[in-house]
Amino acid sequence: MTKFSLGDSHLAHYEAHKVGSAIHVEYWIPAEQLPAFNAAIRGMINVESAYFGMGFKGFIRDGFGLKAKDAVAQFIAMARTWDYHRMDFVGEVSIHCKGVYLNFLFWSQFDFTVLGVNQQRRDTIIEALRDAWDFNHIDVPLPVPGAIPGHS
Numbered sequence: 001m002t003k004f005s006l007g008d009s010h011l012a013h014y015e016a017h018k019v020g021s022a023i024h025v026e027y028w029i030p031a032e033q034l035p036a037f038n039a040a041i042r043g044m045i046n047v048e049s050a051y052f053g054m055g056f057k058g059f060i061r062d063g064f065g066l067k068a069k070d071a072v073a074q075f076i077a078m079a080r081t082w083d084y085h086r087m088d089f090v091g092e093v094s095i096h097c098k099g100v101y102l103n104f105l106f107w108s109q110f111d112f113t114v115l116g117v118n119q120q121r122r123d124t125i126i127e128a129l130r131d132a133w134d135f136n137h138i139d140v141p142l143p144v145p146g147a148i149p150g151h152s
Helices: 030-038 069-084 086-095 096-107 119-135
Strands: 002-006 016-018 025-027 043-046
Touching: 002 069, 002 119, 030 043, 069 086, 069 096, 069 119, 086 119
Parallel strands: none
Antiparallel strands: 002 043, 016 025
């Protein structure tokens, strides 16, 4: 789920559709009107929550230390990098910022226990990723896991 700001005057051009319960409302934007809609977005688009199906592989990098690894293997590799060389860890976050951003909520939710990473260790690595993200001064903030009540 994403969150962004859009001027009310622009949103008035579209019809609201109730989907599911009364609190779930969507605006359906015709494809030919997307450029104007996108231009009316103010500020950043923030990722608030996500659902990952059984077949989720994540963003797969084509270079450096995470090359050709799916999201699970990437996290395990990052955890190992954190153990042996912190600056390599920070560098990998910088080089792989797109993959870190796209896989972050998955990593925050996934149970790595059977792969030797318990919940406490996972959370430590998540915090280390957040710290490395900040250290690298990446302009886009990482999603905050569990930021929306009822969603993880």
